[in-house]
Amino acid sequence: MKVFVSYSIHISNDINAIHDLQCLTRALEHNLRKRSQDQDKDFEIAVIIGPSTVEEAIEYAKTIVREKTEQARLEYNLKQTRKDRQYGPDDLFYRTSESQKTDLAAEIIIQIGDGRIWKDVIKEDWDMMISVYKREIDKLQRLFPEIEIFSASIHLDEDASPHMHALALPFYTGNKNGLSTTICKTKVFTPERLMEMQIKMREGVIDALKSMYPEQFNDAVLIPKGVGRNMDIPKNLLKFLYRYESDYDERVHEIIRINKSLEEEGKEFEKYKEHQIRRIKEDRELIHERELDLDNREDEVNRKKDILENEARNKLKEFLETAKKELENKITQALQAINDFLNRDRSKRIKGRHVAAVQDILNARTIEEDTAKKLSEIGYRNTLGKTEDDVLHKAEAKDIKDIIEEQGIARGEIENSDIRIFKKLVDKGMPIDDAASIVAKNIIKNLEQDQTMSLSLFDD
Structure with a gap:
């Protein structure tokens, strides 16, 4: 000391x-x-x-x-x-x-x-x-x-x-x-x-x-x-002076001691201050890193979302295009079957034409039903109907009236504008082949509109 x-x-x-x-x-x-x-x-x-x-x-x-x-x-x-x-x-x-x-x-x-x-x-x-x-x-x-x-x-x-x-x-x-x-x-x-x-x-x-x-x-x-x-x-004041100087020295010593203590406390405070500043800086850096990580994760989620949406859109588009091609092929086959049927029995031309037209319509509806069933897997509508084989088999054994009654047409179970269009065209004197072709094209057009609507719903 x-x-x-x-x-x-x-x-x-x-x-x-x-x-x-x-x-x-x-x-x-x-x-x-x-x-x-x-x-x-x-x-x-x-x-x-x-x-x-x-x-x-x-x-x-x-x-x-x-x-x-x-x-x-x-x-x-x-x-x-x-x-x-x-x-x-x-x-x-x-x-x-x-x-x-x-x-x-x-x-x-x-x-x-x-x-x-x-x-x-x-x-x-x-x-x-x-x-x-x-x-x-x-x-x-x-x-x-x-x-x-x-x-x-x-x-x-x-x-x-x-x-x-x-x-x-x-x-x-x-x-x-x-x-x-x-x-x-x-x-x-x-x-x-x-x-x-x-x-x-x-x-x-x-x-x-x-x-x-x-x-x-x-x-x-x-x-x-x-x-x-x-x-x-004066000598008579020396004792007072000595006592005063002694008190003064003690006070000086105390002040120096206090100053030294304050300096030490100041150093400790500076250390604490530096420690807190360092901690705040580290916390800010950590927060910044986490913000960057969240931004990166959000970007990654958005990127994966875009990828999944693109994949789903492409798959749906591919599926609809495939369904369209299959439908076109089946319509073509149906038309060929009608022609073959008409050629086999020329004596029953009128009846055959009616049967072929009905057959064509039923086949188209059956194809449309198949497509609707596939689309129903991703949330689209479903259409009821009979299969092509069942209808053709019965068409060979019964006449047009029996076929229509069995399918529930007379009872109003199947109300289709395509049939009415077909009848009107025939009644006006249009050849049955041409009327059937027009109805088939109308069916394809409706399917293409459904495809476009499906894609637009997905995009939304």
Whole structure:
């Protein structure tokens, strides 16, 4: 899990500024744990620069001031004709302490991390931060070569986190009034340089933590610097600040955790979305395939239907044509039989002609009956009648009257317009052969009309 590490560095200002020697003394007493209320307590601090007592630290600061400004002091004194205007060895230190325009020193406080992350590191291991803060001192000196740090101590005994207090003398060279090299905090810590300090001092912090605490800070991330945070914070508000930053860090951590959870849920949702899109696509393809299959089946059914209809139509046509030919053959045979019969018995010509005509008609009707019976198999009408052999056999033994009565003609059982036509033609004087031929052709014509009607019914 990621650990979010804060980094703070600020320069004392306003009520916490080191205005004079008294402020410097109080700061040293706090940093070195030399206050009166601290005498009976056991503190753990690490002094990495300067003496460990307040008095020695002040004397060390005076020594540094003398060394850094000695050349400028001598040059200034040479230009002064009045002794009261000249600077003594420690005059710059005390005059700066008494001045209302500038601070005597600057306190720099650096803290890496807060109590939230340091609670997971046992205090016995906090002393490893000494090397980390020494590195921070080196970076600070490189950024501000004109400052001299005369005291630096690391507090390892507070509940929040290990942090460092450093006291520095800011020297400025190029002054036109007074000493050319003097103490001037505002000339050294300019807003531009403070902004640069905030950026440069953060570099390499996480790597240093990982090298010292690989287990706790392996996934550490430095929290970015906020805008407008270069102001000094009073010490009485530091606890509130630490608590606020701790809450802030926890909220940042919670937000990051929520964002990570949302990202994971978003990924799961994308997977689910892709799965549903893929399923919809597959379903659409399947529906399309089934529609094509149904279309193909419908086309196949229609094709087979057309084939069956064509086959049935052709068979019916073929059957009717065959029946027509058979009918024509039988009519021809009937006519031949009539002629043969007339030739055998010339003495009975008139009777024979009547018998032949009746025979011809009966034969035609018998043929028509045969055709009607065949057509009845596919739903057409049926015609009653006698067979040709029976009629011919009886025609030889009986006269025309007996034949007509036996066939039921007198009783109205057979009412046929063809017979009436035949009688009318004979009564008008037409030869019997010609009248029989006309009646036969009329029968054939009726059969052809029946054939045409059958085909039209099939087509419908």
